[in-house]
Amino acid sequence: MSSRTAPPRALLPLVALFCVGYLAPYLMPTVVGRLTTGLALSGSQAGAVGSALLLASACAGFLLASRVDRIGRARLARRGLLLIAGGFAMAAATHHVALVVAGCVAGGFGSGTATAVAAVGIAGQREPHRVTVLGLLATSAVAGALYLVLPALGGGHALPLAAIGATALLVLPLTRWLSAAPVTASRSEAAGPLPHRRSGLVLAASMLCWSMAQNALWGVSGRIGLDRVGLSEAALGVVFAVALGGGLLGVTAAGALGPRLGRALPVGLGTALIAGCVAVSSSAHDATAFAAGEILWNTFYPVVLSYAIGLAASLDGRGRWAVYAGSASSLGVACGPLTGAVLGAGLGFPAMGSVLAGVLLAAAVPLTAVALGSATGGPGRVAIAVRRRRSAAAVAARSELGRAA
Template structure:
């Protein structure tokens, strides 16, 4: 019998699965750097392998966008974690390039499967942005701990890949808390009936914007290790410490954003946050020493998860079935996959400062459509995923299935109507005579 997804155990399982799936992109700089050093590859070749890993993750998300609930969240999650353990583990155990690439592709497909299951489950919760924030806190803490630990485990490409495989094995036991059948969310069964994808233009704009947004972020993130060691002249241990501090700043940023909750909405954090990230990207790419490199990386990573949590919550609010959450997450993974190659090619042709200028310009361009989608979604009528006050998902299902026209539905955030007192009508002569007669008797 499937368990209820809103139980605390189900939330913990979704957060753990989110952490395992997102850990590979967070460890991308050290994975790419270790592949280049351990296998004797050039920067572009190592970046291409990192892109292949993330392409496998994106392909899993696109393939599973509407199939998670048919397969069953528990079964799909376990298949993904098994692929992660086998793929990353086999890639770590060999030094043959074709076998490493094959293992990385399999592991990336497993990461994408785990992320798709987590995104689909988070979208069905009453507050998807809060659940996404918890997931980002968890993955930032895990990645920060690994950045402090991996430099002390020796060189070669095996340690970061083994860390990803071990993360999958550690998460495996909590998958028993996920629903085992295809009815993952009984309270939104009506909304999950076969039907067209809602909010297609807004969702498509969000997915396209997320692709470019993630590409710009990870183009720099994929070469940040080399910027620190080559351009800034830092050691690998120092760069790892900077990354750990940066991810710690991300924890603080997400904590503050979670405390503020919906007070700022989504449009302001997405628009202003993306513009500030563009400045941080330019600062990191032009860093010539420890101070500028650390400042750019720490400020950037403090803002990145805040904006990402708003984008993930926005995608989840567009469809309670989780299809836009999975599709937008897969588009983000696709942009992440293209990031290492883009960063390597731009850095080799235009240098690190030129690469930073190009990526900052792309972020400023993409900030406008993302902010427009956030403003549009904030003013939607009562539809699935948009009700958070006194009703949650059951009320969202009612709003989705009722035949009332959109214009008659109250808008989210609209002021409540004032209740005007209505005076009673004046008594008639007959009523006065009846009252007089009763008092006499």
């Protein structure tokens, strides 16, 4: 069955895998905050645990990018989900720091595995951007609900980790439908080199910086809200839930617009707006400014992310660049909590926000350039098109000479 005519049932496991793979990064503020309070870790130590979790996720993506179809999507997805469930269950069940770290790393590797399977499957769809939008909608909805529910269930580090593991178990039965998901390449294409290497490498490097800057703030947003602004954990949970609700609206708008705006405008302008929100949120002294920065930021973030993932998927129909760019983004996410903790402790939160906003503005330039290149077909595609036109003209000329003779 062609990847361009996949039945709707084949999309459900892809969206669910995307959701469970991205859930840990979305819950990182509460995970880091509860590791700090529940295990008596310092902010830097808790950030390092969060970074280890996300680094494992990135490593899984890099290792599996070209092996998903070779191993089998359903088999690999099941292994990843079981690793998420088992790893986070172990981390939730103990207060021994070494075991918590080991469980988080195992769960993070499982998250990266699930994301890799989802990325390869999404890249083979007719409209990868719209499927990505569905995945982001599901992730924002689940994470927003958890931000509202978890504070009411009690403190400690166990609850958010157990919630991620439980979500993986709920998704596990859906993997039986992955057998209907089509293989996205023939044998000859599978053996071929990566297309658009320059654009793909620039995109991956830019996504690393883009994600690192935002997740440096996301990883310490809980500390800003609790310590600097003076919110309670329940009030902070409401702010994060509303912020993720804003993300739902943003992603819905992105899905409705689709490719009408191209990719360059949403990626470039969206990143510039995010930079402004990062500066506002990190320098906030009161709840109003903090909430406004967080809500606007989380409204724009998934919009830009959806277009960036769609851009990566457009560079390779097999989904390899989608996985590599997603893994580079996960690597940036992994560096985020520790970067935010170190910058926040060394410079203070307002100065940290200014530095991160500058990094975002710098990353916006190559991201926009790659998006513009994909819109015009890129230099390689233009050259191929020119050669094809010349060949067609030569054939037509020979045909006319033959008629004249």
